[in-house]
Amino acid sequence: GAGVSQSPRYKVAKRGQDVALRCDPISGHVSLFWYQQALGQGPEFLTYFQNEAQLDKSGLPSDRFFAERPEGSVSTLKIQRTQQEDSAVYLCASSPGQGAFYGYTFGSGTRLTVV
Amino acid sequence: DAKTTQPNSMESNEEEPVHLPCNHSTISGTDYIHWYRQLPSQGPEYVIHGLTSNVNNRMASLAIAEDRKSSTLILHRATLRDAAVYYCIKYNNNDMRFGAGTRLTVKP
Numbered sequence: 001g002a003g004v005s006q007s008p009r010y011k012v013a014k015r016g017q018d019v020a021l022r023c024d025p026i027s028g029h030v031s032l033f034w035y036q037q038a039l040g041q042g043p044e045f046l047t048y049f050q051n052e053a054q055l056d057k058s059g060l061p062s063d064r065f066f067a068e069r070p071e072g073s074v075s076t077l078k079i080q081r082t083q084q085e086d087s088a089v090y091l092c093a094s095s096p097g098q099g100a101f102y103g104y105t106f107g108s109g110t111r112l113t114v115v
Numbered sequence: 116d117a118k119t120t121q122p123n124s125m126e127s128n129e130e131e132p133v134h135l136p137c138n139h140s141t142i143s144g145t146d147y148i149h150w151y152r153q154l155p156s157q158g159p160e161y162v163i164h165g166l167t168s169n170v171n172n173r174m175a176s177l178a179i180a181e182d183r184k185s186s187t188l189i190l191h192r193a194t195l196r197d198a199a200v201y202y203c204i205k206y207n208n209n210d211m212r213f214g215a216g217t218r219l220t221v222k223p
Contacts, residue, residue, distance in 0.1 A: 105161070107158050109158050
């Protein structure tokens with residue numbers, strides 16, 4: 001497609017439930033990023049992939065968070081045993097390559113609400 | 116390393132120019148300056164980026180101070196659709212960290 005697609009658009013989970021959030025980047029984009037955005041704040045970096053390799057996961061807040069991109073295209077962010085503090089918008093972005101010359105294209109995000 | 120510093124909010128009148136300032140005093144020689152904006156219920160949108168020289172594109176202009184410790188995003192004629200949160204970011208090697216940004220309100 002023309003842009004970065006994220007699904008579902010909204011997700012309500014009961015506390016303790018596992019969730020999986022999907023990101024379809026722009027075709028051919030090498031780099032893929034996940035961000036978490038709490039209400040009223042800027043996006044916070046979670047993790048970064050170059051093709052299928054996860055090169056930086058320093059932003060993942062706990063070992064309940066796991067991301068994968070097994071074939072270097074679609075990525076999934078999984079959150080196990082969700083907690084209320086996980087409620088946020090999860091944003092995915094992709095970029096054609098590495099380096100400072102490419103802008104990121106973001107999806108519209110998945111809004112996760114943990115009740 | 117420290118994120119950039121921006122005013123929390125700014126107001127502008129429609130069809131007037133807007134100058135959005137950003138301080139990045141800890142910038143290194145290889146850091147680029149990127150600007151993104153985020154409209155309500157959307158992901159951030161790339162606006163412009165630069166390294167040392169001033170840059171222009173169809174959306175905006177970026178003026179970078181000679182010492183690179185600050186920059187200004189210029190919207191030449193604000194429209195109501197420009198109302199958004201604007202983020203100024205030091206970017207280097209796939210490391211893009213957002214601050215709180217500046218919320219721009221455009222008054223008709």
